[in-house]
Amino acid sequence: MKKILAYLEPQKETLKRTSLEVISAARDLAGKLGIPFSGVLINGTPEQAAIAAEYGLAELTIVNHDQLSKYSYTAYAKCIEQVAKAEGADCIIFSANATGLDLAPRMSVKLGAGYVGDCVGIDVQDADLLVKKPVYAGKAQVSVKFYSDSKVLSLRPNVFTATKSDSPATLNIKQFTPELSDSDFKALVVSVAKNEGKLDVLEADVIVSGGRGIKGAENYNLIENLAGAFAGGAVGASRAVVDSGWRPHSEQVGQTGKTVSPSLYVACGISGAVQHLAGMSTSKVILAINKDKDAPIFKLADYGIVGDLFNVLPVLTDKIKKVTGR
Amino acid sequence: MNILVCVSRVPDTATKVIVGPDGKTIDPKGIKYIVNPYDELGIEEGLRLKEKNGGTVTVITVGTALSTDILRTALAMGVDKVVLVKGEEPSDSYYVATNLANYIKELNPDIIFLGRQSVDYDSLQMPSLLGEMLDIPSVSVVSKLTVEGGKAVAERDIEGGKEIVEASLPCIISCQKGLNDPRYPKLPDIMKAKSKPIDEREPVSVEAKTTVLSMSIPSKQRQNKVVGDTEADIDEIVKLLHEEAKVI
Ligand SMILES: Cc1cc2nc3c(=O)[nH]c(=O)nc-3n(C[C@H](O)[C@H](O)[C@H](O)COP(=O)(O)OP(=O)(O)OC[C@H]3O[C@@H](n4cnc5c(N)ncnc54)[C@H](O)[C@@H]3O)c2cc1C
Ligand SMILES: Nc1ncnc2c1ncn2[C@@H]1O[C@H](COP(=O)(O)O)[C@@H](O)[C@H]1O
Numbered sequence: 001m002k003k004i005l006a007y008l009e010p011q012k013e014t015l016k017r018t019s020l021e022v023i024s025a026a027r028d029l030a031g032k033l034g035i036p037f038s039g040v041l042i043n044g045t046p047e048q049a050a051i052a053a054e055y056g057l058a059e060l061t062i063v064n065h066d067q068l069s070k071y072s073y074t075a076y077a078k079c080i081e082q083v084a085k086a087e088g089a090d091c092i093i094f095s096a097n098a099t100g101l102d103l104a105p106r107m108s109v110k111l112g113a114g115y116v117g118d119c120v121g122i123d124v125q126d127a128d129l130l131v132k133k134p135v136y137a138g139k140a141q142v143s144v145k146f147y148s149d150s151k152v153l154s155l156r157p158n159v160f161t162a163t164k165s166d167s168p169a170t171l172n173i174k175q176f177t178p179e180l181s182d183s184d185f186k187a188l189v190v191s192v193a194k195n196e197g198k199l200d201v202l203e204a205d206v207i208v209s210g211g212r213g214i215k216g217a218e219n220y221n222l223i224e225n226l227a228g229a230f231a232g233g234a235v236g237a238s239r240a241v242v243d244s245g246w247r248p249h250s251e252q253v254g255q256t257g258k259t260v261s262p263s264l265y266v267a268c269g270i271s272g273a274v275q276h277l278a279g280m281s282t283s284k285v286i287l288a289i290n291k292d293k294d295a296p297i298f299k300l301a302d303y304g305i306v307g308d309l310f311n312v313l314p315v316l317t318d319k320i321k322k323v324t325g326r
Numbered sequence: 327m328n329i330l331v332c333v334s335r336v337p338d339t340a341t342k343v344i345v346g347p348d349g350k351t352i353d354p355k356g357i358k359y360i361v362n363p364y365d366e367l368g369i370e371e372g373l374r375l376k377e378k379n380g381g382t383v384t385v386i387t388v389g390t391a392l393s394t395d396i397l398r399t400a401l402a403m404g405v406d407k408v409v410l411v412k413g414e415e416p417s418d419s420y421y422v423a424t425n426l427a428n429y430i431k432e433l434n435p436d437i438i439f440l441g442r443q444s445v446d447y448d449s450l451q452m453p454s455l456l457g458e459m460l461d462i463p464s465v466s467v468v469s470k471l472t473v474e475g476g477k478a479v480a481e482r483d484i485e486g487g488k489e490i491v492e493a494s495l496p497c498i499i500s501c502q503k504g505l506n507d508p509r510y511p512k513l514p515d516i517m518k519a520k521s522k523p524i525d526e527r528e529p530v531s532v533e534a535k536t537t538v539l540s541m542s543i544p545s546k547q548r549q550n551k552v553v554g555d556t557e558a559d560i561d562e563i564v565k566l567l568h569e570e571a572k573v574i
Contacts, residue, residue, distance in 0.1 A: 099484075142350070142538045142542075192487060193489075230574065285567070303549060308555065312555050
């Protein structure tokens with residue numbers, strides 16, 4: 001391998017947290033292989049570049065083009081391709097978030113590269129890359145090797161830690177104007193609807209989920225209050241709750257919902273069906289609250305409280321608030 | 327409308343996964359295989375488009391002789407035609423995508439439905455891979471769709487919200503839960519599907535770009551500290567979260 005390119009995404013004035021994870025992983029890998037790494041940021045600012053530098057990025061290409069105010073995956077892929085070629089990069093790393101999952105496979109075709117998505121581990125063995133990814137909804141994991149010279153990866157969010165570099169880099173910024181034509185805009189994002197004021201489970205550091213044990217939509221304030229006791233807490237749900245119409249599908253965690261990996265996952269009144277575990281088993285710490293001491297969720301939990309959630313949650317919420325000061 | 331749906335054959339989602347003797351794939355013993363749940367959404371959406379606009383719904387899978395069972399399920403749901411690209415167990419996504427792309431060039435469909443992911447390898451790449459190979463737009467993780475006047479307007483799930491994407495036809499749509507409720511095949515249709523023809527094709531061989539070296543069952547060691555629900559118990563848990571796990 002010759003050079004790694006990290007794909008970075010802006011978020012308001014800063015960079016997405018997942019992008020900081022990508023820089024950190026690229027930096028570690030480049031270090032192990034003794035090769036350089038750089039970044040690419042579309043529609044970025046010098047302030048965002050400065051943040052990347054704190055994480056050890058020394059070279060960044062900022063892509064600007066009038067037409068890029070319109071968001072199109074096909075056009076974005078074209079830009080990254082042109083930057084990768086100009087940089088001589090043969091390994092591109094994305095986050096396995098909505099954008100990354102869309103762009104990364106496209107890049108693999110453009111570069112004739114192999115692609116492994118949703119990686120949870122990157123190792124180097126005999127100067128060769130070995131990556132780990134979950135399969136069968138996380139019930140198993142595979143170790144994958146590339147045959148191709150060029151490689152594209154996407155990293156499961158919140159698995160690789162974002163760490164600042166001990167020696168922040170002096171950043172060298174290149175401005176780049178890509179060549180684009182109208183045919184690159186065959187699919188266009190015409191609008192974005194954000195769930196205002198509510199943190200999505202995919203972006204949350206702490207997730208408190210309710211299951212059928214919560215018994216009705218009217219009791220969900222117990223779940224919301226506990227989530228509110230944490231900075232960066234979001235509300236999730238089991239499929240039983242979503243199917244009952246108590247919460248929207250956007251909050252469902254599991255095989256047919258979202259796959260999350262927060263620092264803390266709190267399962268309240270959730271039995272722990274395999275399809276639910278599929279969406280949260282890589283959480284760093286799991287706390288389960290269930291009145292049935294034999295509920296399968298306890299087997300996967302770090303901590304468990306056997307009890308009636310209607311009694312436990314208010315007390316737990318108060319006690320956690322005392323620690324977090326919220 | 328000329329509609330194509332790509333389907334994969336996967337273990338039932340409740341399957342207990344055991345690593346097989348080769349150390350790289352799962353032990354298929356006793357496993358019930360089904361149509362990938364996300365692909366059922368694609369079949370349903372295809373059938374609804376046909377019911378509205380007329381046309382044909384074709385279903386294709388790249389697999390082995392064993393894959394005929396899921397094609398029969400598709401026939402029982404009401405699709406017009408099924409295609410099996412029959413070879414060895416697919417080596418990687420590139421092999422599948424190349425073989426799908428070959429058939430798509432022949433069929434020339436207006437719209438192609440896939441699932442957002444195949445719940446076996448969870449490779450999460452086929453829609454974009456195909457889109458790029460065929461140089462047509464693809465929209466992934468779609469939970470709402472309208473197709474009208476030569477274009478598709480799709481609502482796609484992203485972190486913390488939705489994107490509305492407009493794409494010109496032909497295009498690829500990958501289906502997310504919420505798009506529709508797939509129909510259950512009726513018994514007489516299941517019976518009739520048994521004798522319908524399956525169009526079998528030879529695969530083209532493709533040099534693999536990646537390979538699985540080994541498979542393992544992850545065993546993250548969990549603390550498993552379970553307490554009761556007294557005030558002291560809850561104090562203990564908060565203390566552990568704060569001091570041991572350091573998550574608050
Ligand atoms: C193809 C397929 C895909 C699926 N995808 C998903 C998915 O994405 N996500 C998902 O979650 N599920 C999914 N499922 C469904 C899954 O199999 C389970 O049915 C579901 O997760 C059960 O939800 P639950 O734990 O809330 O309910 P239950 O299994 O009914 O469990 C309720 C729990 O609450 C406890 N309880 C009851 N009252 C109280 C109380 N007062 N205090 C404390 N505890 C209490 C009970 O002891 C019980 O353990 C899927 C299933 C299939 C077949
Ligand atoms: N072997 C296959 N044959 C036909 N379609 C497939 C095959 N594998 C995957 N697909 C399609 O691609 C989608 C995404 O799969 P994947 O990218 O492998 O997670 C699936 O939901 C199917 O629609």
